[in-house]
Amino acid sequence: MAKLDWITEELNELKEKGLYVKIRVLQSAQGPWVVVDGKKVLNMCSNNYLGLAAHPKIKEAAIRAILDYGVGAGAVRTIAGTMELHVELEEKLAKFKKREAAILFQSGYNANLGAISTLIKKGEDGVFVSEELNHASIIDGMRLSGAPKVIYKHLDMEDLKKKLEEVKDKKKKLIVTDGVFSMDGDLAPLPEIAELAEQYDAMVYVDDAHGEGVLGEHGRGIVDHFKLHNRVDFEMGTLSKAFGVIGGYVAGPEEAIDYLRQRGRPFLFSSALNPPDVAAAIASVEILQKSDELVKKxxxxxxxxxxxxxxxxxxxxxxxxxxxxxxxxxxxxxQEFSRRLYDEYNIFAQAIVYPTVPLGTARIRLEPSAAHTKEDLQYVIDAFEDLGKKTGFLK
Structure with a gap:
């Protein structure tokens, strides 16, 4: 047996169980309609919630930044990689989120890795209190930290209270939760979490990747949605979904953000976001600050x-x-639904299966955007009616 034969066996097993994911290749800009593998299809599985990924003002900002600052940042932020654009974006994000300060990372994933692994470290008198369905980046941030964790059941505030009671004597307690759970679209009960955090003297960290640009006034996110600005310590946001660009950030108290600048490993050891990306993100924030028209649409x-x-x-x-x-x-x-939507109806909508979701909870995850028309969405509804009947799923 060759030393890599096990990989072939694993891949074949995934295919047999319907768990192998076919990766489609886009040949056009993100938008409501895209070209995939040479075929024009209705895009229903992108996180481009507001249609900003190809917005003219966003593209213009990126092009202008290339002309003024070049393509690459050239270094990590703490050596020679911090440009005035980075500082401007951090200030605009802090103002947008109604927080004291913000720190940029290369992605939302890196933001969670950098912040979570820094706020509580192995060997300290601290513990993570983590939501059962938290994103992989939160889980990996806790792993990188090496500090102990306890898990509370999904959306279960009685269980959260029980877990906090178990660790009440710890010096540092960090409740970590997604704001919006990306596979189900349900929301963390932040008011109750904030109340329990105050009762047990715990910090609160919210991953608001899917709340940015969607929830709250002008898309400020889930903390704004619940009006909890002074009761949630840390908000992680991503710039790659509703903002249409790339990057991540953490917003919170000035001193805490300064501490992340000193100790956050992706900030310290990976090159800064490139100028065109930063300028594009600035333009996105400005669009949302000015108008909530896209959020309403x-x-x-x-x-x-x-x-x-x-x-x-x-x-x-x-x-x-x-x-x-x-x-x-x-x-x-x-998997059959996804394939037939693509082949027979020209609808691009990926199946979500195990291990992304538990076995027996497979789904098609649709994501409408502000760029879709009602005609686009009615076409999707009609296709799901037709295919549901053809497969026998709808009677």
Missing amino acids: LWDNTHFLQKGLRDLGYDLGNTKHPITPVMLYDEKLA
Whole structure:
């Protein structure tokens, strides 16, 4: 047996179980309609919530930054990589989020790795109190830290209280949760979390990757949605979803953010975000500061799509967000739905299967955007009705 034969065996097993993911290749800009593998399709699985990824003002800002600052940052932030653009974006993000300060990272994933592993470290008298369905980047941040963790059940505040009681004598306690859970579209009960955190003298860290540009006034996120600005310590946001660019950041108290600048490993050991990306992100923040028109259009489209699918009899779970999980439960059926939507209806909508979600909870995750038209979304509803009947899923 050759030393890498096990890889072939693993891949074959994934294919047999319906768990192998076919990676589609886009040949156009992100938008409501895209070219994938030479075929024009309706894009229903992008995180480009506000349609900003190809917005003219965003593109112009990136081009202008290349002319003024070049393509690359050239160094890590602490040596020679901090440009005035980085400082400007951090200041604009802090103001947008109504926080004292913000620190940029190369991605939302890196932001979680850098911040979480820094706030509590191995050997300290500290513990993470982590939501059961937290994103992989949160889990990896805790692993990198090496500090102990306890897990509380999804959205279960009684269990959170129980876990906090168990670790109440720890000097440092950090409650970590997604704000919006990306596979289901349900929201963390932040008011109750904040109340328990105050009761047990714990810090609160929220990953708001899917709340940015979607929830709150002008898309300021879940903390703004619940009006908890002074009761949540740290907000992680990503610039790669609603903002349409790349990068991540953490916003919070000035001293805490300064501490992350001194100790956050991705900030210290990986090159800074490139100038065109930073300038594009600045333009995105400015668009949202100026107007909430795109946020309102996103929600209008969301309500239209979700009502249409529910009226057909589809289970969309507990979503309170544009994330629209169309529950099909069976892994092979979900893969068939995705393939046939693409082949027969020119709809690009990927199946979400184990291990991304638990076995038996396979789904098609649809994500409407502000750039979709009502005609686009009605076409999706009609396709799900037709295919649901063809497969026997809808009676």
